[in-house]
Amino acid sequence: MDFFENFLSFFAHWVLPWCVIILVHWFIIGKKELKTQSGITLGGWVFLGVSILSVLLFSANSLYTGLLSAEIGGLDIGPYIGFVVAGSLYYLLLRLTQPKPVR
Secondary structure, eight states: OHHHHHHHHHHHHHHHHHHHHHHHHHHHHTTOOOOOOSSOOHHHHHHHHHHHHHHHHHOBSSSOBOTTTGGGTSOOOHHHHHHHHHHHHHHHHHHHHSOOOOO
């Protein structure tokens, strides 16, 4: 049972940041026709960085306790922080990198 709980905890650390990136992308870009880029795009890099930091800093389970999680009483707040940070960061980067429409 402990293994399954640890797996679900780890799963949440990457699912929530990915979900918010998809939502932000959908609300900002919408259904516009875009050429698909090859390789890892902006959303992929944000997802990767935030997920790794979320696990390293805020994970709390029987296998691993994050660096900051121990300081706040062993709470596993990584998925929630990852959700907020990934959404905010992706929104800002998307706004900065989107070309402005020509009038």
